[in-house]
Amino acid sequence: MLTSLQENILSGIDDKDLRVIIIAAQGPVFSSGHDLKELTSVQGRDYHTRVFRVCSEVMTLIQDLPVPVIAMVNGIATAAGCQLVASCDIAVATDKSSFATPGVNVGLFCSTPGVAIGRAVPRKVAMEMLFTGRPITAQEALLHGLVSKVVREECLEEETLAIARRICDSSRPVVALGKAAFQRQMAQARDAAYATATAVMVDNLALRDGQEGIQAFLEKRRPLWTNSTEKAHD
Amino acid sequence: MLTSLQENILSGIDDKDLRVIIIAAQGPVFSSGHDLKELTSVQGRDYHTRVFRVCSEVMTLIQDLPVPVIAMVNGIATAAGCQLVASCDIAVATDKSSFATPGVNVGLFCSTPGVAIGRAVPRKVAMEMLFTGRPITAQEALLHGLVSKVVREECLEEETLAIARRICDSSRPVVALGKAAFQRQMAQARDAAYATATAVMVDNLALRDGQEGIQAFLEKRRPLWTNSTEKAHD
Amino acid sequence: MLTSLQENILSGIDDKDLRVIIIAAQGPVFSSGHDLKELTSVQGRDYHTRVFRVCSEVMTLIQDLPVPVIAMVNGIATAAGCQLVASCDIAVATDKSSFATPGVNVGLFCSTPGVAIGRAVPRKVAMEMLFTGRPITAQEALLHGLVSKVVREECLEEETLAIARRICDSSRPVVALGKAAFQRQMAQARDAAYATATAVMVDNLALRDGQEGIQAFLEKRRPLWTNSTEKAHD
Numbered sequence: 001m002l003t004s005l006q007e008n009i010l011s012g013i014d015d016k017d018l019r020v021i022i023i024a025a026q027g028p029v030f031s032s033g034h035d036l037k038e039l040t041s042v043q044g045r046d047y048h049t050r051v052f053r054v055c056s057e058v059m060t061l062i063q064d065l066p067v068p069v070i071a072m073v074n075g076i077a078t079a080a081g082c083q084l085v086a087s088c089d090i091a092v093a094t095d096k097s098s099f100a101t102p103g104v105n106v107g108l109f110c111s112t113p114g115v116a117i118g119r120a121v122p123r124k125v126a127m128e129m130l131f132t133g134r135p136i137t138a139q140e141a142l143l144h145g146l147v148s149k150v151v152r153e154e155c156l157e158e159e160t161l162a163i164a165r166r167i168c169d170s171s172r173p174v175v176a177l178g179k180a181a182f183q184r185q186m187a188q189a190r191d192a193a194y195a196t197a198t199a200v201m202v203d204n205l206a207l208r209d210g211q212e213g214i215q216a217f218l219e220k221r222r223p224l225w226t227n228s229t230e231k232a233h234d
Numbered sequence: 235m236l237t238s239l240q241e242n243i244l245s246g247i248d249d250k251d252l253r254v255i256i257i258a259a260q261g262p263v264f265s266s267g268h269d270l271k272e273l274t275s276v277q278g279r280d281y282h283t284r285v286f287r288v289c290s291e292v293m294t295l296i297q298d299l300p301v302p303v304i305a306m307v308n309g310i311a312t313a314a315g316c317q318l319v320a321s322c323d324i325a326v327a328t329d330k331s332s333f334a335t336p337g338v339n340v341g342l343f344c345s346t347p348g349v350a351i352g353r354a355v356p357r358k359v360a361m362e363m364l365f366t367g368r369p370i371t372a373q374e375a376l377l378h379g380l381v382s383k384v385v386r387e388e389c390l391e392e393e394t395l396a397i398a399r400r401i402c403d404s405s406r407p408v409v410a411l412g413k414a415a416f417q418r419q420m421a422q423a424r425d426a427a428y429a430t431a432t433a434v435m436v437d438n439l440a441l442r443d444g445q446e447g448i449q450a451f452l453e454k455r456r457p458l459w460t461n462s463t464e465k466a467h468d
Numbered sequence: 469m470l471t472s473l474q475e476n477i478l479s480g481i482d483d484k485d486l487r488v489i490i491i492a493a494q495g496p497v498f499s500s501g502h503d504l505k506e507l508t509s510v511q512g513r514d515y516h517t518r519v520f521r522v523c524s525e526v527m528t529l530i531q532d533l534p535v536p537v538i539a540m541v542n543g544i545a546t547a548a549g550c551q552l553v554a555s556c557d558i559a560v561a562t563d564k565s566s567f568a569t570p571g572v573n574v575g576l577f578c579s580t581p582g583v584a585i586g587r588a589v590p591r592k593v594a595m596e597m598l599f600t601g602r603p604i605t606a607q608e609a610l611l612h613g614l615v616s617k618v619v620r621e622e623c624l625e626e627e628t629l630a631i632a633r634r635i636c637d638s639s640r641p642v643v644a645l646g647k648a649a650f651q652r653q654m655a656q657a658r659d660a661a662y663a664t665a666t667a668v669m670v671d672n673l674a675l676r677d678g679q680e681g682i683q684a685f686l687e688k689r690r691p692l693w694t695n696s697t698e699k700a701h702d
Contacts, residue, residue, distance in 0.1 A: 036448045036451055039439055040448055040452075041445050041466050041467045044467065045436060048435070048439050049432070049436050052431075052432040052436065053432055056429075056431075059428070060424065089592075089595045089599060090596050090599065091592065104404045104408060105447075106447040106450070106457070107404075107408050107441070107448065107450075107459070108408070108435070108438055108439065108447060108448065109409065109411060109434075110412070111411075111415040111416070111419070111434045111435050111438065112428065112432060112435055114412075114431060115419055115424065115427045115428050118416060118419070118420050119424070120591055120592060122354065122355065122379025123353060123354055123379065123420070124323075124324065124354060124381065126416070127302075127323045127382075128323075128324050128382045128383075130412060130416060131302050131323060131400075131404075131409065131412075132400045134400070143611070144379065145589075145591065145592050145593055147592065148596045163600055166599075166600045167599055167600065170572045171575050174572060174575050175572060175599065177577060178577025178578070178579055178582075178599075179599075181577070181579040181582070182579070182582050182594070182595065185579070185582065185583050185586070186586050186587075187423050187424065189655050190528065190531075190583065191528065194583055195524075197524075198517070198520040200577075201520045201576070202513060202516045202517050204575075204576055204579065205513075205576065206513060209575045211508065212575060213573075213576060214507055214575060214576065216574070216575075217574045218504060218505065223574070223575060233512065234513065270682045270685055270686060271686065273673055274679065274682055274683070274686075275679050275700050279674060279701070282669070282670045282673050283666070283670050286666040286669045290663075294658065294662065297658075338638045338646060339637070339638065339681075340681040340682060340685045341638075341642050341677045341679070341680060341681020341684075341693070342642070342669070342672055342681060342682065343642050343643065343645060343646025343668075344646070345646055345649040345650070345653070345665040345672065346666060346669055348646075348649070348650050348665065352650060352654050353658070356588065356589065357588055357613065357654070358558065358559065358613050358614070358615065359613055361536075361558060362558050362616045362617075362631075364650060365536050365557060365558065365634075365638075365643065365646075366631055366634045367634070377611070378613065421658065
């Protein structure tokens with residue numbers, strides 16, 4: 001499953017026409033994380049290590065892709081499934097969705113989900129989820145920053161696609177530059193972060209699409225993106 | 235008071251039967267922090283240094299203990315008392331509770347409380363509290379992540395014990411491993427954090443209780459924890 | 469504009485009577501950020517670099533000043549204007565205000581605003597703002613920690629001045645010490661942060677105003693601040 005997800009999100013990733021990825025599920029469960037049958041003593045330490053390494057790779061890959069990734073959630077997201085929601089750039093959820101890290105109840109503390117969730121919500125919210133396994137509602141998830149938007153079930157696809165279309169209206173290399181810069185600077189101290197972001201602003205302005213956007217704005221017309229990484233000037 | 239709190243929370247800490255600690259107060263004040271009489275020029279610089287060192291030790295000790303610590307708050311928590319709430323893993327508060335860092339009003343800016351509070355709530359919330367000394371309500375504290383739950387006064391003990399019992403239903407070494415991993419990885423950059431958490435997941439699976447939890451889940455029965463740090467496999 | 473803002477906030481900064489700075493705007497826009505006409509290919513890379521360096525300097529200067537800075541917002545704050553709000557210590561906004569980072573729509577991703585906004589609100593909130601350019605309301609800004617308080621338009625000045633007056637009731641060197649300590653410790657790991665803050669508490673107690681505040685409290689009278697950096701003891 002993890003390998004197939006990894007292959008899927010990497011497929012055609014350099015295609016100029018790929019602008020956004022939506023991760024969705026069929027049925028009442030968004031994702032309930034690892035298959036516990038894969039985690040018994042029979043498989044052994046090396047296999048367990050491989051499983052969690054691939055899982056972490058998929059989660060960080062999502063954040064390192066050049067296009068935004070949206071989780072479209074309608075149902076339960078638990079353990080690594082909750083981590084997946086936390087790892088996406090944007091998450092739209094229905095009001096009947098819920099989120100939990102119940103590993104502690106089956107003797108396997110959700111430590112890897114805690115990496116993504118601890119960076120998405122306030123510390124005390126993360127810790128109560130991790131220590132008790134108690135699910136939080138979609139509204140609580142919205143309140144604490146785990147999801148970006150909560151909608152009624154019948155609006156889920158419409159709202160998710162509205163956000164996706166909005167992203168498609170932008171230039172791909174501009175979005176790619178911006179996403180990478182955000183991830184990089186957030187891991188730095190403030191002054192280093194500003195140095196990173198300042199250099200990226202200047203590079204962004206040197207892009208053909210950076211200049212086209214500004215020209216279009218000044219001329220009060222819609223921009224025509226090349227979506228290529230060509231430069232307008234050095 | 236600080237020394238006695240330190241001794242109390244360390245008492246029997248390695249006892250397999252100790253699973254969770256609840257910090258509560260009697261009367262209308264949860265804690266109003268330091269006794270200002272101890273902080274005049276008479277005691278001098280060395281004594282002041284000792285007071286704040288011990289205070290920081292108690293606050294970080296709470297986060298480094300192998301069991302979760304719950305603050306059960308019914309009333310006012312100010313200055314180092316507010317820091318104490320922020321330092322606990324989980325905090326349940328009554329709706330009449332309030333939280334403040336009023337040191338600035340008596341000429342002693344709440345800089346050490348700011349370490350815990352600045353890591354619990356959004357920066358602007360922390361700064362307004364620190365610069366104005368204005369108390370926030372329990373609802374505001376919940377909204378911003380300073381407490382985990384707000385309840386009516388008559389439900390405080392019941393709700394706190396419900397969370398505590400939920401923690402007691404889990405395996406002690408699993409919770410200990412998870413709490414330590416959460417604190418460690420949150421201080422690291424994302425990729426290092428995933429390396430830490432991945433190693434901990436594998437160690438967790440190697441515990442006897444890690445395997446018991448999974449077996450019980452697969453066999454649809456309640457797990458029987460040993461609560462010991464014994465391994466099931468290497 | 470940036471240079472003039474920089475000169476303005478530095479003017480008289482060492483004056484003992486300067487206790488707080490309020491940044492406000494006239495008209496329906498708080499600030500819409502950079503003038504795009506300054507960012508075309510004509511000006512070139514070196515000029516662009518200078519513009520963003522000065523901008524980052526102003527934003528970090530606000531956080532490094534010895535007095536608190538309050539944004540008083542009544543209207544739209546976008547791009548670097550939104551960054552300005554995020555960079556202030558406290559922000560009071562009217563309920564008709566809105567906040568956005570719409571650079572992506574004109575081909576210039578708001579990467580430098582992302583430094584301040586990513587440190588003020590939850591990551592997913594920041595990313596949706598940055599990727600879609602969608603404005604958030606004053607209430608959403610309050611919920612997520614971008615502003616400190618939302619009020620009706622007719623109360624904006626009154627509420628902002630109430631906070632400012634509260635700050636003026638404190639001792640200037642105490643506030644200066646506390647603000648600097650908060651910024652410094654928030655960039656450190658927990659144990660280093662406590663070492664920083666502990667040293668600052670002891671220095672604060674050694675200030676004449678630190679001792680005056682405590683004496684006044686013990687004697688149940690109003691403190692009389694010197695507002696000087698004189699020490700009471702070593």
